[in-house]
Amino acid sequence: MISRRPFLLAALGGVSLLVSPLRLAAAEAPADPAAAFISRLADAAMQTMVGKGVPDQERAARFRTLFTTDVDLVEIGRRVLGRYWRIATPEQQQEFLRLFEDIVVLTWSTRFKDYGGDLRHTIVGTVDDGDRGLTVSSRVERDRQQPIMLQWRLKRIEGGFRVVDLVVEGSSMAVTYQSEYASVIRAKGDQIDGLLSALRAKVSDLQSGTSAARN
């Protein structure tokens, strides 16, 4: 239990802040390598997201590079397909991974595209779970809006890290995709091919949306 005193002090400190509401942004130098890795990745992603005048295809290409180097899409895809991964044929697995990469790239490269303001990314902390990997917590501040809380799940690879999940405001992206795709497979009579054709349709949908928005 946190004692009340720090809070009351904070409240008083707050009153003094009213006089000069300029809050000093804490200069942040992440000491641990995981935080540094996420800091670099998030900055690159955000620059790509809010970068103005970047054609959508270029935007998508940059995201694809980021995702294939710093994110373990194969491991995520495997987890997303869950119990269906084992019953899928190797061809289905390969096609799924390819389509999944397309979906993820197209989804994230257009997110925040129309957002005109600033995105600021701050590392909050790192928790090392040993063999189970690491979790880096961070938040994204936007103009005049509540910050978005993020948790990056990392695994260790030789000489660095790779992202295996991103949790946005408590919702894991991997869990959400998994739940959604399982529901699609069930609706298509437990056929993985049903999911693959739905994915193909969505990818071409998103691509035409991108090219249409480009005009």
Next chain:
Amino acid sequence: MTARRPSPSTAARIAGSIVALGLLAGCATPPPESDPEARAEWDQVNDPLEPMNREIFAFNDFLDTYAIRPAAEGYRTVVPQFGRDRIHDALENLKSPLVFANDVLQGETDRAVQTFFRAAFNTTFGLLGFVDIATEAGIPAHEEDFGQTLAVWGLDEGPYLVLPLFGPSNPRDAFGTAVEWYGDPVDLVLVNMGYEWATWTRSGISGLDRRERMIDTLDDVKRTSLDYYASLRSLYRQHRTSEIANGHDRTPFSAGSSAGAASR
């Protein structure tokens, strides 16, 4: 005190018939015991009423596409960002008594004190709550509702439920919403003073405010998902779980930032 909102009998009747219609759609059949993995997935998804829920979801989506989202868009067009922020801050401030009550009911003393001081600062220096100066001063806002309180008390969420108009929920959160609908302290006072219209105006504006703030997120989920219903179900349930746990997850963090404010 017998103060209540005017009985929303028409709304209740409409909601009742939609639920009845949905029940006709029936329940989903669970996978056989012989398939333990499918069974585990079924338990994890926690949506035995899926056929009914999907019907209500389709109805909500229709309503949203043709009425609610356009209204939110209109609100965004007509009222500039600055105005919307002031309205949002005022609405949040009006929710303080409710948040305070839930903080207390959950035994979150520190958060209750924060809510109290936020309301005190914002109502006075913050010009009746229209300017959220407390956040600037290092006392950030937090959300609490009676559904979360019930969860903290150990009540199980029950099966996933899509409510007409209100959207994703479950029996526990639906009950929480109903209790807040009738038990909101600010509304009770307004009704007792004879300003029933004010409570309805407040509900309407909060609905607009909430929907306007979600326009981009929901558009994005809808555009990029294969199954909008399943995505929202998963997002809602995960977000809810984290909100309930948050009181504890975030305590060290908010304490850290308060201490930071104090040192300045």
